[in-house]
Structures are given as structure tokens and as C-alpha cells.
Amino acid sequence: MDLTFRLVDAIFSSPVGVASGTFGYAKEYEGLVDFGKIGAVYTKAVTPEPRVGNPAPRLVETPAGMLNSIGLANVGVDAFIADKMAFLRKIPSLVMVNVAGAMDSDYERVVEALEGVEGVDGFEINVSCPNVKHGGMALGTDPKLVAGITRSLRARTKKPLILKLSPNVTDIGVMAEAAESEGADAVSCINTLVGMAIDLRTKKPVLPLGTGGLSGPAILPVAVAAVYKVSRRVKIPVIGIGGITKWQDAVQHLLAGASSIQVGSGTFANPRLAQEVHDGILAWAREEGVMTLADFHALGR
Amino acid sequence: MKQFDAEILENRELAEDYFEMFLAWPEDVRVPFPGQVVSFNVDKAMTPFLRRPFALASFRKETRVASVIYHVRGPATIKMAAKRPGEVIDTLGPRGFYFQLGKERNPLLVGGGVGTGPMVFAANWLTTKGFTPRLVLGYRHRDLVPRLDLSPLVRLSICTDDGSQGFHGTTVAFLDALTASDLDDAFVWACGPNPMLKALHFWTQPRGISCKVSLEEVMACGVGACVGCTVETTDARQMVRVCTEGPVFASEVIRWT
Numbered sequence: 001m002d003l004t005f006r007l008v009d010a011i012f013s014s015p016v017g018v019a020s021g022t023f024g025y026a027k028e029y030e031g032l033v034d035f036g037k038i039g040a041v042y043t044k045a046v047t048p049e050p051r052v053g054n055p056a057p058r059l060v061e062t063p064a065g066m067l068n069s070i071g072l073a074n075v076g077v078d079a080f081i082a083d084k085m086a087f088l089r090k091i092p093s094l095v096m097v098n099v100a101g102a103m104d105s106d107y108e109r110v111v112e113a114l115e116g117v118e119g120v121d122g123f124e125i126n127v128s129c130p131n132v133k134h135g136g137m138a139l140g141t142d143p144k145l146v147a148g149i150t151r152s153l154r155a156r157t158k159k160p161l162i163l164k165l166s167p168n169v170t171d172i173g174v175m176a177e178a179a180e181s182e183g184a185d186a187v188s189c190i191n192t193l194v195g196m197a198i199d200l201r202t203k204k205p206v207l208p209l210g211t212g213g214l215s216g217p218a219i220l221p222v223a224v225a226a227v228y229k230v231s232r233r234v235k236i237p238v239i240g241i242g243g244i245t246k247w248q249d250a251v252q253h254l255l256a257g258a259s260s261i262q263v264g265s266g267t268f269a270n271p272r273l274a275q276e277v278h279d280g281i282l283a284w285a286r287e288e289g290v291m292t293l294a295d296f297h298a299l300g301r
Numbered sequence: 302m303k304q305f306d307a308e309i310l311e312n313r314e315l316a317e318d319y320f321e322m323f324l325a326w327p328e329d330v331r332v333p334f335p336g337q338v339v340s341f342n343v344d345k346a347m348t349p350f351l352r353r354p355f356a357l358a359s360f361r362k363e364t365r366v367a368s369v370i371y372h373v374r375g376p377a378t379i380k381m382a383a384k385r386p387g388e389v390i391d392t393l394g395p396r397g398f399y400f401q402l403g404k405e406r407n408p409l410l411v412g413g414g415v416g417t418g419p420m421v422f423a424a425n426w427l428t429t430k431g432f433t434p435r436l437v438l439g440y441r442h443r444d445l446v447p448r449l450d451l452s453p454l455v456r457l458s459i460c461t462d463d464g465s466q467g468f469h470g471t472t473v474a475f476l477d478a479l480t481a482s483d484l485d486d487a488f489v490w491a492c493g494p495n496p497m498l499k500a501l502h503f504w505t506q507p508r509g510i511s512c513k514v515s516l517e518e519v520m521a522c523g524v525g526a527c528v529g530c531t532v533e534t535t536d537a538r539q540m541v542r543v544c545t546e547g548p549v550f551a552s553e554v555i556r557w558t
Contacts, residue, residue: 024526032304032393032524044528052540059519059529064347066521073528073540217347245347268351268521269342271304271393 001291003282005039005260007160007237008185010094010121012260014039015293016250016278019241019264020098020124020164021045021070022215025084026091029271035091037275042188042262043080043088045100045126048109050076060197060206065216066265067195069207072100072132077113089119096162100126104149111156122159125149128166128191130213140166140191143178150182162239165189165230167219172226173233180234188239188262189226193219215265219243224256231257231297245269247280254281255300259293302396302524303330306389310366312382315447316440318373319417320382321358324392326365331395333357333367335423336492336515336549339394340523341381349377352393354520356492356548358418359425359450370418370447393523397548403511405488408434411472411501413493414445419515421449423490428454435483439472439497473500484508490549491515502552512552518543533558 053073192213223242240258
């Protein structure tokens with residue numbers, strides 16, 4: 001059995017990654033997880049300058065999930081290189097840097113700054129953050145803008161380039177096709193869904209911007225449907241994210257057509273989720289006689 | 302910090318809807334200090350989905366037993382209250398910056414409602430360091446006043462909003478009624494509702510009394526990764542994470558709104 005996933009020259013030794021925004025810069029989970037069972041760490045989104053993020057409250061729990069409104073709070077690319085890369089170089093997992101910004105030039109600056117940095121194994125381009133006023137999701141909901149940013153970043157990197165897609169669109173397949181047409185190596189889907197919670201006491205939305213991004217087990221079927229659709233629309237690999245809180249959820253993603261998966265806010269509830277999902281996928285594959293990722297996809301067709 | 306299944310040794314009601322849960326603390330988990338936090342995945346259920354953070358209320362070195370005091374007010378704490386001795390609970394901790402001594406020698410510890418636990422821990426801990434701390438605890442009504450396991454060296458004062466027990470008024474009003482000699486060389490450690498902590502900040506500042514507060518915020522990861530439990534500081538360019546830079550902060554660092 002070989003569930004290795006190869007993306008350009010990056011080799012994912014485990015089908016399980018940890019999603020951006022749910023794993024910090026990895027050091028936060030030092031001592032709590034087995035990095036040997038985590039194929040890739042997708043970092044907290046990195047922007048050119050440090051960002052304080054949105055005002056509090058930033059979190060609200062919802063049925064089978066949560067809304068967040070962090071607002072891309074991060075240390076900025078210079079501090080990321082200076083302070084965060086040392087630990088990321090030490091772990092066996094691949095390091096996929098999640099890149100965000102308000103305009104194309106922000107993304108370009110971050111990718112240029114990181115292209116030559118040792119230990120950066122690839123980029124995941126966040127065109128789908130629902131919690132910022134500019135850039136983020138606005139970029140990811142227009143196929144012309146998705147194509148434009150992909151083209152521009154493709155010209156700037158030889159490393160694996162993954163576009164992280166928003167589910168908050170009429171047809172996510174169109175966005176995946178736009179990314180593929182301009183040379184993206186993979187797409188990851190989905191980012192969080194736009195959601196709102198209202199406080200009966202104040203009669204107002206709980207989160208300061210009104211809406212936030214919904215994640216957690218509630219979104220699993222939405223994510224599986226997106227992976228199923230996208231994997232039938234593009235030839236590049238699809239990385240499945242959304243709603244995974246146990247290995248069975250991850251197997252659904254793989255059967256739907258994902259070549260790799262990410263666990264996200266499930267890690268908040270159980271820091272050991274990624275390795276437990278890794279073990280569960282392998283055990284299931286062994287039982288079912290699944291030898292490769294392609295076998296998963298064939299079973300799902 | 303570790304993630305471990307802690308065995309529940311006892312789970313007893315201290316007052317109306319206030320419980321204390323005692324846990325066996327494994328040998329390979331670090332000894333916790335007052336102000337530090339654990340988080341529980343109470344039932345590994347989809348709802349409530351997130352872990353719940355609690356400040357520790359005690360730790361006994363000889364028996365390696367720790368406890369948390371919690372208020373039953375939502376689905377997670379209802380499930381906690383239903384747990385029986387012998388069951389285990391998924392625990393992550395200990396975590397966070399704890400209360401640390403400065404040069405002052407006269408501790409005034411202030412707790413309100415759910416902030417009771419860490420102040421009880423701090424008071425008992427201070428008695429082992431040669432202090433005789435004053436512990437001022439505030440509640441809405443006498444039915445909410447918990448039965449506490451305190452060292453005889455702790456000088457306890459209870460305040461109730463309706464005067465049904467102890468001092469009639471807030472904890473800050475109680476401090477205000479103290480004499481100058483009571484406040485000599487004093488420092489304040491506090492945990493409780495934000496309005497109380499804010500009032501304490503503005504009470505201690507003009508008196509030149511050092512004030513450290515333990516904050517509570519909704520947390521997702523509890524380990525510094527999600528940046529969800531941030532609070533504003535007096536420096537507009539910086540927010541701090543309650544789970545990582547806190548939960549204990551010098552009150553002058555926080556922007557009180």
C-alpha cells in the first residue's frame with residue numbers, strides 16, 4: 001500500500017494535512033502531535049505586513065461547528081521568515097505557506113519573499129477568506145480574478161501552487177477551472193462558509209463584522225459535494241478540507257475525489273485528530289484492499 | 302502541557318449550580334500553578350463542538366489531585382455535572398501564565414462568581430509561601446456562595462449583591478471600606494466578570510496598588526494557534542491571546558472598554 005501523494009516535487013508522506021488557521025505556525029502543537037503522521041502543515045495565512053486582525057469577539061460556537069472572524073491576524077512575512085521558519089524546518093511534514101492579502105501585489109510580495117526560503121515547500125493561495133473587507137473572498141468569487149492571481153503567482157514560483165477555493169459561490173467548478181487554466185498545481189476546497197449568529201440579548205450579530213466563517217462537522221456534506229464536483233471538472237489534484245472530525249469523514253473526501261485532505265477546526269476539539277485520521281485511513285485502506293490514492297478515486301466513481 | 306484522559310475522582314456540588322470536579326493528575330503532567338488552565342473535551346460530541354477552558358481551583362502535591370470549580374450554565378457544563386467518579390475526561394493542560402509574586406507582601410485576592418476557583422487556589426498556595434492572604438469573594442445571593450476548602454490562614458470575606466450574606470455590596474465596595482493599614486504593601490490578584498475586573502483596575506490604579514487579573518474568553522484551540530481568544534491592549538497595534546500571553550495579565554496592559 002502506498003498512499004503517498006506527489007505534487008510537483010513535494011512528496012506528502014501522509015494523506016493528512018492540517019489546515020491553515022487551525023494550526024498556527026505548528027510550534028503551538030509541539031509535544032502534542034506526531035508530525036510524522038502529518039503530511040503537510042498549511043501555515044496560518046501570511047500577509048506582507050503584520051496584521052492585528054479583527055476586534056473581539058472572534059469566535060462563536062454554533063450547532064456542530066463554530067464561526068470565526070479572526071481577520072488574518074498574523075506576524076507578516078518578514079517575521080514569519082525570521083521567527084517561524086526555524087521550527088517549521090525541523091518537522092518532517094511539508095510546509096505549505098498559506099498566502100493572503102488585500103490585492104494582487106500583496107500575494108506577489110509574499111510569494112517572492114518566500115520563493116527562495118529553505119523549508120518552504122509550496123504555497124496555498126487564500127482567495128477565500130470571508131473575514132476581510134478587501135481581497136480574500138472577493139478575489140475568489142470571480143473566475144477572472146482567480147485566473148489573474150494564479151497567472152501572476154505562477155510566474156513567480158516553481159514550487160507547488162495550490163489555490164484554496166471558497167464555497168461561497170454559485171459554481172465552485174468554474175473557479176477550479178480558472179485556477180487550472182493558469183497553471184495551478186492543485187486546488188484545495190473548501191474554505192469556510194459565510195455564516196451569522198445573532199445574540200438574542202443584544203438583538204445584534206455576535207461577531208463584529210456581522211458574519212464569520214463557518215467550520216466544523218456541520219460543513220462536512222458541503223465540502224464532500226464540492227470535492228466531488230471539482231474533482232470531476234479539473235485534472236489537477238483536489239485537496240479536500242471541511243468538516244473532518246474522524247477518519248470516516250476523511251475517507252468520504254478521498255472517495256469523492258480528493259488526493260489529500262486537511263483537518264481543520266476538528267484539531268481544536270482534539271489536537272491528536274490528524275494522526276488519528278491518518279491511522280484510520282490506513283487501517284480502512286488495508287481492510288478494503290486499497291493500494292493507492294487512485295484506488296480510492298476508482299472506488300468512488 | 303499534555304493531552305490526557307484524567308480520571309474523575311469526585312464531582313460535588315458546592316452551591317446552587319456550582320460544582321467542583323476532582324481529577325487524578327498523572328505523574329508525567331507538570332505541576333500546575335494558580336491561574337493556570339486546563340481545557341476539556343467534555344463528551345467528544347458534535348455539539349458542543351469546542352473544548353471548554355477552566356482555571357484550576359486546587360492541586361495537592363502529595364496525592365496529585367487537581368480540581369476545577371465550574372458553573373453549570375450550558376450544554377457542556379451540564380454534561381460535566383452528570384459525570385461520575387471513575388469516568389475519564391479528555392484534558393489538555395496545564396496552560397498559561399500564572400499569578401506570580403512581586404515585591405509586595407500583603408495579598409488581596411478578589412473573586413467573583415466563576416472566578417472563584419483560581420482565587421481559592423491562589424489563596425491556599427500563598428499560605429504555603431508564608432502569607433495570610435485576604436480572600437474577597439462576591440456573589441449575587443447567598444445560595445450561590447460555595448462551600449470552600451480553605452486553609453485556616455486564609456482570611457475570607459464574602460460579599461453578596463443583595464446583602465443576603467456577608468458584606469452587602471460588590472467586592473470593590475468591600476475593598477473601598479478597608480483601612481489604610483489594610484492596604485499597606487498590598488497587591489491585588491483577581492478573577493471574575495469583566496465589569497468587576499475593570500472596576501478593580503480603576504480602583505487600584507490611583508492607589509498605586511499592583512493589580513493582576515485572570516481573564517476569560519471564548520477559546521477554540523486553547524494553545525495559541527487560532528488567535529481567537531484575543532483581547533485589546535493599551536497598544537492599538539497589539540492584541541494578546543488569553544490562552545498564551547495570559548490568562549493572567551497586569552491590569553494596566555489591558556484596554557478596559
